[in-house]
Every structure is written in structure tokens, then in C-alpha cells.
Amino acid sequence: MKATHKLLFVLCPMLVLVFIYYSSGKLHLRVWGQKQPPVSEEIVSVGRIVGSVFDQQGFLVNLDGKLMNTQAQSEPSLDRPLNLVYKYENLTTTTCKPGYAAAKMTAIYPKFVQPAPMFLDRNFKRLAKVTNFVPPFGFKTQDRIIDTILTATKNYGLGPELDSLSCKRCVIVGNGGILANKSLGSRIDEYDVVVRLNEAPVNGYTRDVGTKTTMRITYPEGAIQKPERYEKDSLFVFIAFKPLDFKWLRQMIFKEKLQGTEGFWKSVARYVPREPSEMRILNPYFIQEAAFQFIGLPLNNGLMGKGNIPTLGTVAITMALHNCDEVAVAGFGYDMNTPHAPLHYYETVKMSAIKESWTHNISKEKEFLQKLVRADVIEDLTKGI
Numbered sequence: 001m002k003a004t005h006k007l008l009f010v011l012c013p014m015l016v017l018v019f020i021y022y023s024s025g026k027l028h029l030r031v032w033g034q035k036q037p038p039v040s041e042e043i044v045s046v047g048r049i050v051g052s053v054f055d056q057q058g059f060l061v062n063l064d065g066k067l068m069n070t071q072a073q074s075e076p077s078l079d080r081p082l083n084l085v086y087k088y089e090n091l092t093t094t095t096c097k098p099g100y101a102a103a104k105m106t107a108i109y110p111k112f113v114q115p116a117p118m119f120l121d122r123n124f125k126r127l128a129k130v131t132n133f134v135p136p137f138g139f140k141t142q143d144r145i146i147d148t149i150l151t152a153t154k155n156y157g158l159g160p161e162l163d164s165l166s167c168k169r170c171v172i173v174g175n176g177g178i179l180a181n182k183s184l185g186s187r188i189d190e191y192d193v194v195v196r197l198n199e200a201p202v203n204g205y206t207r208d209v210g211t212k213t214t215m216r217i218t219y220p221e222g223a224i225q226k227p228e229r230y231e232k233d234s235l236f237v238f239i240a241f242k243p244l245d246f247k248w249l250r251q252m253i254f255k256e257k258l259q260g261t262e263g264f265w266k267s268v269a270r271y272v273p274r275e276p277s278e279m280r281i282l283n284p285y286f287i288q289e290a291a292f293q294f295i296g297l298p299l300n301n302g303l304m305g306k307g308n309i310p311t312l313g314t315v316a317i318t319m320a321l322h323n324c325d326e327v328a329v330a331g332f333g334y335d336m337n338t339p340h341a342p343l344h345y346y347e348t349v350k351m352s353a354i355k356e357s358w359t360h361n362i363s364k365e366k367e368f369l370q371k372l373v374r375a376d377v378i379e380d381l382t383k384g385i
Ligand SMILES: *[C@@H]1O[C@H](CO)[C@@H](O)[C@H](O)[C@H]1NC(C)=O
Pocket: 086, 087, 088, 089, 090
């Protein structure tokens, strides 16, 4: 080998490494526009607090900004970091604030990295964080069936109109009884993206829950079973908890006859009156991130286990934090102190009927949601969290 070749041989990998190093640094800055103030160091340098100011999950312990009162008034306070004040001070409350939810989230949770696509697309194997986990935390072992499904759906976004918005406000409508008789329907309809969960009905409840449904996030056992109850113009967004669920989705997309319902924990829809182009697969990263990063549920070797599955509502909020500029929720929170209150807005089942859940950890999940509300990352329209 000639000397110049040898030199190139050594130089090339080095250049690549240098490039990766700098581009990752740039990327970090570009995503957030401005550098966040180094919150923890500032506090420590005040000299009053020793040790970590972040909790086990990596959230700022004091979300109310009281710690910063020890500093000069001109300093930014924790709940109003300087760059946020600067960027949003002159926007009225009715104007969509670009990047607001993500900026607020980063202020209380510096580990937050925003880009994560809402739905899987044909290039889904690039999503490294989910290739190593089996469902529900990833899609390992499911690559081929997902390929088949995505070849049929051919669409991987919210649609041209919503995708082209420079600022999106999203609302996640939970199914809680707290939504009943609050007449929030028109308020909910004002959002660009309205997310509903499973079989939560709209007809007959529009005064309280609105009329618009951008998407309905569903797993087989939670899907609407009566074809006539599916609303037009909404995306059927699929979320998988077990490998069998992908098989069900394939059958729904190709309008195949469902062979048996063994393996499902309750009856499932046998027909989904939706074109393949109206169906999407939710990025399973949101289940993984909600469970292990945000809530801190047991990893259990990356397998579904006791108390390590976040509720669908929290998964939807996680998705919205990555993909919406502003995030609101309604119909979240169980009021355990009033056992006679309705559990869901559309049923007479009472709060007292709720059983100790094997899959969810409601109390731990609530701690996470409360952090988001207290720090104003999300707005809780029904104030149940
Ligand atoms: C907000 O308005 C005030 C008063 O008009 C102005 O001084 C300030 O620069 C504005 N801030 C931003 C971020 O535009």
C-alpha cells in the first residue's frame, strides 16, 4: 500500500468521527434554538443546596421555582426560564406558541430530546430505540408484518393540512367521568389535533367532548366493535401490546376474516370500516419512554410485566409532547375520594368499580402527570390530574 493510501485509510475514519461529534453537538443546539440555562449548576453555586436537584427520573425536584428566589430578581426563575419569557411574552393566549411544550418540558427535564415521529413510516428500522424491544416497547420480531402493513397504508403523517401547520395545538381527550357535564365540547373543538382513545363515544356527548376527532388511538380489545360507530375523517391509530395485535391489524387492513380470537383478553372488533390510507401505527417509542424514562416503571428486561405498562392516555400525552407545540388534556384523573362519581363520561360504572390494576401503576403515573401540570408543560382543562 502506498503511503498516501495508508494516510487516507487513517484519515477517513477520523474525519467521520470528527464530523459525527460536531454534527451531534450542532443538532442538539439546533433542536432547541437556544441553550437552556444551566439550571442545576446555578442553584448549586448559590451554595444553599447540596446534592442533586433532580429526582430519580431526571425531573427538576422543585417545579414551582421557589428555589430561585434566593437569587437576584433579574435572574430567570425556574418556571419561567429566560428564553421562554423572551420568546413568548408578547404572544396572546389565543396564539399558538411554537415549540412551547417541548421548551417547557426541557426546562424541567433536561434529558428531553424532541424528535420522535408520531407514526411508523417505511423507514421505521432507523428508529434505533425501538428495534431492540419486543412489543409493547418496540417492534423487534415484527419487522416483516409491519413492512407489509405500511406498504398497504402508504400514508405516514396526519395529512397535508395538519402536517403543513407551523404550530399545532393538540388536546388528548381522556375517558374520565370528570369530563361529564362541563360543556367543554366547543373548547376541545378549537384544537388543531383532537386525540381520542379506544371506544370513547362522541355521538350523544358532543356538548361535553366536542365533535372533532383527528385520530383515535386503539388496541384490538379497545377498538370500537360496531362499524357504524366509527366517525368519518378520523385516523385509526393502532398501538400494539403483543405480537398477536399486529396480526389482527394486518387482518383489519386487508379486510381478511378474523380467525378465532384466542389470545385476546376480551372480544375484539372483527371489521374496521377504514381504508388502509386512514390507518397508522403509533411509534412504540412513546410506550417505552413513558414507562421507563418518564414514570419510572420496572424495566423487567424490556418485557411486559406487573405494573410496567403506562395507560393509553399517558402514551398519547408522550406522543403529543414530541409532536405538538402546545398540549392540553381533558377527562384525565380518577377521583378516588368520591366512590360514587362515574368512572367514564359515557357509562354509569362508578369509580368504586375500579380494581387494582395488574398492568398499570396509576399512582406512580399520576406523579408524572402532576409534574407536567405543575410545571405548565400541559394544560389540564378538567383539572383532575
Ligand atoms: C414585547 O413587547 C415589548 C413592548 O412593546 C418590547 O419591548 C419587547 O421587545 C417585546 N418582546 C419580544 C420578544 O418581542
